[in-house]
Amino acid sequence: MSQRPSYAVGTGLFIVLGFAALGYLATQTTSVANTSRGPSYTVEAHFANIGQLKERAPVKVAGVRIGQVKSIVLDPGKETADVKLAIDQRYSQIPEDSVATIFTSGLLGDQYVGIQYGSSKKLVTEGGTLVLTRPAQQLEEMLGKFFGAGGAADNLSGSYVVKARFTNIGALSVGAPVKMAGVAIGSVQSVSADPVKLDAEVTLAIDKKYDQIPDDSAAAVFTSGLIGTQYVAIQPGGSPDMLKNGDEMVLTQSALQIEDLIGKFLVSGSPSDKKDADNGKAAGDKSGDKH
């Protein structure tokens, strides 16, 4: 123990180094680095399509993080997703007419909410709403003017069944989600080939909560992301009559072929929307025709 001081100092250094490494790992390389600290206030925004936006995704202004997504819900009977944003208290100078847009960081990156400041002198406050929004944009949309994309299918309680016919379903399989405005509202119950009409008959089980879907709505087979699975997207129509159990959806759009899409993209040029760079969603990877 006559050597004790050197041991003690060396061991102390070792412990300090270990804890410094732990502190570095915990604060600099994990999502803790992104977590907003200090008080925040909540603002609502309604999006027609949230794409793959998830809870805790960042909210940014000019690319700088100012808060995070607190919750995402789809109100029954509504076509828009209700997104609550928790924004740091110190960024309380957001004009009421600011525009909230869902962007994608990089090709495979997560989506986030970007806010572009408006010019109004009135500021949004706790519980306020950003009225001006722009939904997540998809390659399918830019090409074929359709909505789509979203997260995984929910667990459904009660559901009703509608049928839809497609000339090509690509790689759509039983259990794939059915989405409206990007939010899952049901799942594919069965897929079978019709020997007479030579097309595919798909049965969709839709949650009873969502019984306000017009009967002239269109069903389309989309792909989530570049290498994602396929799903059925429903685009609401304008008919006053609603879909009921056992109905058949008349307007359908089959799975798109990537070569087909690229071809059209090149021919028709990029759509007017200027947000190309942020929309990294490429189209489906399976064969199919366009109706």
Add this chain to the structure above:
Amino acid sequence: MSVSMSPNNIVLRSLSQIGECGLFLLRILAAVPRSLRHIRETVRQLWFVGAMSLIIIMVCGLFVGMVLGLQLYDVLSIFGGTSATGTVVAIAIYRELGPVVTALLFAGRAGTSVTAEIGLMRATDQIAAMEMMAVDPIAYVAVPRFLAGVIAMPLLCCVFCALGIFGGHLVGVNWLGIDNGTFWSNMTATVDLMKDVVNGVLWKSVVFGAVVSLIAVFQGYTTPPTSEGVAYATTRTVVASSIAILALDFVLTAFLM
């Protein structure tokens, strides 16, 4: 002692080893309060098993991170997803490579020296001399080394992980040209404090540290006090530790997921 007299069947022998090891753990835990007066000895052992293992841990961590960066960049470039390199390097290191590789290195570097040291202390009657000087050798010899292992492993693992991330960054950003901001922001967006750092790095490495130290101390303590016995015990420490680490890694992963 009774191991040599146990049945020849290898299964029964392994079982009785595990059983004796478990009983030895109970003896160690029971002696922890008594060993608090030997806290200086624990600090000294922390220096030997922890600080002395730092160099090998840091060098290996750096190279593991570098090779991960290289391999993942290669694979991810097929999908055009090289921006995710940082994320995957971090997750691979935190969840698996960090704790497992650190524990294997720890068993090879510190575990063997603990086994050999205790084995030699037995062979030269130092353990018996302590008994005769009314010093409990479990409290003075076994517990400080066990505690030092339990404390040192998580710290070593954190250092390993930090160096691994640095190595991945070195290859990914400085060499292969991934954008620095993308590397970090993708990592911080995906890596979770609880799931990856606390469950992956800390919990696993505490358990691995306890298991490796227990095996090392047990093998040294129960080996026949001959030079041959010490040599066998050192080998058994590495073999038993490696199996225990990898098997426990699976169990822990399943539980902590």
Add this chain to the structure above:
Amino acid sequence: MTEPTRAKPDDNALVRVRGLTTVLNGKKVFDALDMDIPRGKITAIMGPSGTGKTTLLKHITGQMRGDAGEVWVDGNQVSALSRDKLFELRERIGYLFQNSALLTDFDVFENVAFPLRQHTQLPEVLIRNIVLTKLQAVGLRGAAGLMPTELSGGMARRVALARAIVFDPMLILYDEPFVGLDPIALNQVLKLIRTLNETLGITSVLVAHELEAIKQVADHIYLIANGKVVAQGDPKTIADDGSPWTRQFFGGESDGPVPFQYPAGDLGASLGFPRRGA
């Protein structure tokens, strides 16, 4: 074979062994062993290799327990003591190991100071004084800064002796203190044993084979064989009691009551020769 000599009860005995019977690995090491070790004297325990002399020392210190019988040390029955009481008792017993058993992590000074540091909260100055006094007593004060690996066998044994007496024990057990020592070192250790006994009045128990050396220091000799005391007495007279055990042991004959051959079956049968008349 003569009747083994029975120890007479002696109130002056520091260590008293009564009817100790121990079976190790199926072999009877002690068979109703009786022994008295008088206070303040040097007692030597001799016997052929493998008769359990070291094992007997381990019984006295409570490191091993007999299957039957009792070992009393200073009025305590060792096998009945609780762990704490046993440790208290051991603090009053010095034990010199055959291979010295110095702690290789520490230098000579710290080795001698080890029991003090473990059992007392003495100030550093006092510890230093005690340790240097004990090292002076064994003639190694100048070696205080050396590591155990730098010591010769004789020096290591003297350091171990300094460590054993650091608490001024009532009893010192010497396990083969003369093994592997050159004549000079042997005489140094011999002198120390005698000095410690004379000046401090420490009761000493010696386990050794060196008859000449023992004759110089021991007050009483026990000869053990086959788990029993086969002879005891004064070093000058013990060799003359006429029993075959003493004649073989002190005369150094290769065969006698202790057989040259380890027990084995018929040699002819082992070598595979056909038995006569079979």
